[in-house]
Amino acid sequence: MSVLPLRPQPGHPISVDGVSKAFGRGRDRVAALNGLTLRVGPGEFVCLVGASGSGKSTLLNLVAGLDRAGQGTIDTGGVRPALMFQEPALMPWLTAQQNVELPLRLRRLTGGHSRAEAERLLALVGLGGFERRLPHELSGGMRQRVALARALAQDADVLLMDEPFAALDAITRDDLHTELEQLWLRRRMTVLFVTHNAREAVRLADRVLLLSSRPGRVAAEFHVNLPRPRRIENADLGVLAARIGDTLRELVRDGD
């Protein structure tokens, strides 16, 4: 863990202003987001929690620049954010190391430099010694670690995560929470993290935003003032997660 240098300054803020997005046309038109406004401060860790259909993934796609908003503006300070999906989405023909090198090569870093960088990042996510394995030779948790290393390789100081640990078992997820928190503490990138799981949100975030469903807007906000590093078993953490869960259930009931 010690190889990662401290960043002198935190990541760029994310501003989402009055953003609307709809899919389909005419009578089939469905609004996924309607005038959504939110802000993630520089180096802040924000978790976005909401029921299915609240437009969380739509929002991340918009912030990542994969899709265009119908209305409103999104500002990430001109940097291209890194995005991690629920699936690792590794290139199956590339070794772990080559996968991590891919964004470096796309940024035209030269061979020797990008190799050293990829090795460093893999060691950082606990995969030293696995550089030459192919994705199908790794476990689900290891693949997601490679994806995390690859996202870090993009050297974006804005990191978007779309339920990245949802498909993992509880123990692996817990490990990855710890690693992500350590990375974030040292690097202070701006993180917008989407999850279904209120406990995961409280485990990681400075602030938890609840999205109401159909169409999405911020319905509630919770500040998490728990000391770091945190533990998922922490009692205060559980109390806050329960409160968030209750609010979320009310929202879903009202929405129907």
Added chain:
Amino acid sequence: MATELRLLAGKSDLSTLDRERHPPAWRRGWRATWPRLAAVALLLAAWQAVVLSGWEPDYLLPGPAAVLSRLGEEARSGVFYQALGTTGARAVAGFTLALVIGSATGLAVVSSGTLRTAVGSLLTGLQSMPSIAWFPLAILLFGLSEAAITFVVVLGAAPAIANGLISGIDQVPPLLLRYGRVAGARGLSLYRHVALPAALPSFFGGLKQGWAFAWRSLLAGELLVMLGNRSSLGARLNFARELGDSEGLLAGMLVVLLVGMLVDALFGVAGRGIRRRWGLAE
């Protein structure tokens, strides 16, 4: 329990496990070879049985022994290698040209919606058209020439190669393309780093199929387009028939079969290697 643990940790036992999962090369080779050898032996036996039944006289349908010894004789003659060389060179030239044209066509089709609508189904149609049906036209256009043969070989193989590339790129998991865009790949770099490598297993399937079409078209061409001064595998089949030389005819056919199988096997090995690397096969 302690013994079990020791056994599990023991280096020699691990290597035994390893040996079972990865048997030595000669044993794997033998496992893959003996069923083929048995099939060949059965085939030769059936052939011999037909000859022994007296259905056709020896000079029309010779037995395997006569044909194989003839093959051995020919394998020591220069003319045979000249013929093999001519046919081989035509195959390589035709297939290479088909590779270039087929890949370019495939790339053009996947990158343009209009072009796909225009020629997508035509490509599939071309693939199912027997390439020998092109020969009369080829001969009209190019005369009795190398160009006529190459023309038909390319028409036989290129659609399969193009279709392999097209279906390969169509089947690239959308998530990989999404990741490519997140990492900043656009246009050409998205093709180079994501779409093309992801399409490689399917493309290779197209190559293998293209080779089969090319080889068929080539032999058909050599039977129809006889270039007087050049010996080829196809021309030798014709001569053997004209001379009533059944042994030579069957020996020639065996060579055609063996060359086709050999190249197909090479494609098979390479294709399996790719599929294994891509995690699509054990």
